[in-house]
Amino acid sequence: MSLAGPPLPRQLHNDEKISPTKLAGVQYVIVLVLAVLVAGLWRLQVLGSDNWKVLAEANRIKKVPVLAPRGKIFDREGRLLVDNYPSVTCYLLPEQLHDPNVDLPLIAKGLHLTVAQIQTILNRYKGAAKYQPIPLKQDVTPDEEAFIEAHRNELPELETHDEQRRLYPRDGFAAHLIGYVGEVSEAMLNNDSRYAFYSPGDVVGQSGVEQTYDALLRGTDGSRDILVNSHGKEVGLHGQEMAIPGKDLRLTIDLDIQRAAEKALDGKNGAIVAMDPHTGEILAMVSRPAFDPNQFAVRLTRSYWNEILNNPDHPLMNKAIQAQLAPGSTFKIIMSAAGLQENVAQDMHVVCNGGADFYGHYFKCDVHHGMVNIDNAIPYSCDTFYYTLANRLGIDTIARYANEFGLGQRTGVDLPEEALGTVPSTMWALKNFHRKWYAGETISVGIGQGAVTVTPIQMARAIGGIASGGVMHRPHLVFPDEVPADVFTSLSENHPGSGEKTVPLTAANWETITDGMAQTVQPGAFHTAAAARLDGIDFAGKTGTADVVGGRVKNSSDKRTIPNAWFVGVAPRRNPDIVVAVLWEHGYWGNNSARLAAQIVNAFVTKQRRLANNLRLAEAPKAAPAPDTTPTASNAAPHVPAAE
Template sequence: MEPAQNPEHSTLGLNGKAEKLPAGKLHSAQYIIALILAILITGLWRLQVLGADNFRALADANRIRKVPILAPRGRIFDREGRLLVDNYPSVSCYLLREQVKDINLDLPLISRGLNIPIDQIQAILRHYQAAPKYQPIPLKQDITPDEQAFIEAHRNELPELETLDVQRRLYPRDGFAAHLIGYVGEVSEEMLDNPRYAFYDPGDVVGRSGVEETYDSVLRGTDGYKDVIVNSHGKELGHLGETLAIPGKDLRLTIDLDIQMAAEKALEGKVGAIVALDPHTGEVLALASRPTFDPNQFSGRLTKSYWDQILNNPDHPLLDKATQAQLAPGSTFKIIMSVAGLQEGIAQDMHVDCQGGATFYGHFYACDQHHGMVNINNAIPYSCDTFFYTLANRLGIDTIARYARSVGLGQRTGIDLPDEATGTMPSTEWKLRTLHQPWYAGETISVGIGQGAVTVTPVQLARALGGIASGGVFHRPHVVFPDEVSSQDLEAIHESFPGSGETTIPLSKENWEIITDAMANVTGSPIGTAYAAHLDGIDFAGKTGTAQVMSHDALARSGGGHKTQPNAWFVGMTPRRNPDIVVAVLWEHGNWGNNSARLAAQVIDAFVNKQRKRAGNVREVATVPAATTSDATPAPVPAAKPVPSAE
């Protein structure tokens, strides 16, 4: 009889016979099992002991939610402390994607309760699909009390909906000063790629234009938060604490509300811009652009219908025509021509016989009147094209360009508003660089009257003529008082908005007096092109400009129409020398420069009347003749006087 096999050392083979297991394999299996147990025990120890604090924090996070407390933006005031932009309390609805596995199942109920189309909610979700899942998504702003009640009543069914108290912007009605003030809106994906917005998150509200954009870092406060205890359904059970938000800093603008109102009223129903500056300091007293837009529409979620209305408007309501419209200045450019001609010693002794135009390089250049013998003293009030054609021909384009650039044309002024345009001041170098063509002498003739390739913005023209009337001293235009921001912020703004800034040009006293006296005759003498806009008892000076928008041949082919009428310019000031205010007016397709002069007169009159009231010398407001685009003839003057130019 065979001895029995030890079961710990044998196994049953395929033939039914017991086989012996080698001791080495048995020991290896035992070691492997022991190693696995050791790993499991070590992992369990790390989770239960070393990771206890971490998992405790994660557990707390499941019951504690950080609710942001959005900081209100700083308010905006005019120079006298009158409120322009305020905030008002509002409630917004946010979507918490972490609270639900499949948001699509809840969309029909959310759509009905918040009165939002399902496709709009889906578009919002697509917009934020790349954002971290823990980030709340702004679903609807300014929700109604009924919508708030809906959210509270459906806490268990819709734990993903959360409300947040916010402060929303409240702008003036009817687009008042909209281009100057700007608006706020949600930060865009393109903006987030800009290092300037490195510390912003999707959904944050930032300034998108005007003062709101330039001074966003000043107006924007620091958000706070509160720790809220919630249950598994997201319902609040209590509070643990909070960090208060720090409101943004209030800003005081250089704008004078009374002057701004006068400018807005003058532009009503028109397309164009008005800029009023204090030439002594560069402070912007008023800045208006038409057509305008309602910034209140942009501060929330912009509706498609309003956006389509803005986009389809051929007059471009979002364009700030005061700083961005680049158009030929017409005869307002003759003041720069006069500076160049007098400083070069050419214009003083120049006499031109105007018989309705002159021929240069085989081409006849027309003047709108037969002015007879003209010199520098009456060429400006007459606005005689023939005189300035001749002067331009004698100066040459590069001399003209040198003086124009010295007063700031063809470059930004450095005003603290975004996206300022440069305008164009042509020269031989400019044409070679941009068009790769030589400059022809005949092109200079049109430049002499502010036509051809020369373009300016209203703010450039206001700074240029205001500086000339101030004896050659030019200041950087600005809409916020420098002491309203820190020196560091001010330096950063100047770096971000480069321009001609603070400059001085040599302008002899004699030449200065010739130019300013001639500008006073534009409005104060019956021979002046803006005599219809003169103001009794006010030393009101300026220069008109009527800039064609197409050639005479193109005009004949077009068949006419409002859009073919010339742009009407005027730059005026008071007093004529070292003025306290300079006003530049652009009225697109306003026909004649004297029409824009009447608009400027309304602003000048409001300014002077306010100064006199402060001094206790009250007078009645002057009546300024209303301007119309159909006013195609010059203002009537006594028959015994020379007939003024149609400008």
């Protein structure tokens, strides 16, 4: 019996062998894969070791920005005007925010905010990098800081930074000339090349010298590298880059003169500019009503913003450089210079019987002055004389001299958004209204009404220049030699103006004008500012009473119908050391503003005498009362007719 089983299938009898070629191919593939893996490991472990080390360090090092403190601001004698104070700001780290629905209500409660406010802030920084800290709240209180620390593990997205905040003078003191700071807006980042290198959250100057000299004041930010553990808690300092503080700024402002100007305009609306005509240095600048720049130094509240935005008296407007109003009779100094230089006014003798007819219209003068010539026309402020002079000169001659003395153009003062004003002419009428200029319109321009408008700083520069023999300097708030050359060049380009110039005046004409201005503040039957006389001080000037739109309404309780009171004064009368321009909105007669200017001139002269050890003090006039609305021989001012 055979024990052999059934025969095996053929394929089991003949084992198939892998060809040497295939075997070699598989081996090469395996070697190649291993080589690639080895090369990758070598690249990671050797070539990329430094890079991975940096990334690993980044996992435990947090970069914290250190904001540079802004430069301080001083007056001309080194007295501090604007300082900084230590503050704490709470930031949110977007990359650490895991569940907004849970975290945001808790954060809002602890920081005394609303969820909507936080969402608005987050939306503003939506396009920013995830690692960029977002400022949630400035000037964090001690209890809010304690809340952040107590919830460090629960809310790792919150952190606090120590910063320096602006501290401005109280009660809006010098607010318009100093300005304020605030976070750079999205519109500024998108539309203004000056902010091309800024980031959301950066603090920049928004107005005044804070804006003009922001590049000098802001400094360069630094940073600190903080060691943190796996929970984000700080455990040490790895390194730091020191912040470079901003440059301190010394203004031309004299704190004593500024105080006198602030006091003079207290409770009134308008502006005051005091300037040294020899150099163009601004000694004081006030605009009222004012605002509190400290409100802008931290996050501005909506209620305060609405309050100042809806104020009809425009507290944000720097009226010293932006109020464009009819100058009234202060313009008669420009008219006098034009008439004398053109050899028209010297031989003019006009009989004033309370007005005169021109082109079929009667133009009124409030007082019957009798015989008037150029010697008494300025102290009398006789409208009839200047109506006649304007008619003889013609509008284009008047415009030429007004432009020569810097009206209708910016002075170039180193402040943002200076206004131009308006000097009408035949070309002006054609360009703006596509019509001819009517001769009857010239009559009103002759007394500073009609279409002519000026700013207080323009009038200060023009009248100060005339009293200086026609020499006019560019007004400025910072000493040019303390500003780097490239910054000064940039300022000149960004603040164009008529600059330094001389308008030739003959010695005789110069003396006639300045003597007439001096007589204005001396006792006299028709002298318009006799009440502002300063004993022992060579004080000169010119009043102006400028009707507002709608004309002068007698016995009206609506202040909008009350004329604006102007005065521009100098001391001494020739080559003055100070010029003061005062605009008192709805102050009625110009002699009311003359009293305010006298207070400032008195403060200036008294200080100069004290510094020179000459203690002979001048007698200051009493504080200006409520506007005097009754014309008399001593305070009469012109009634202004509507232009034809």
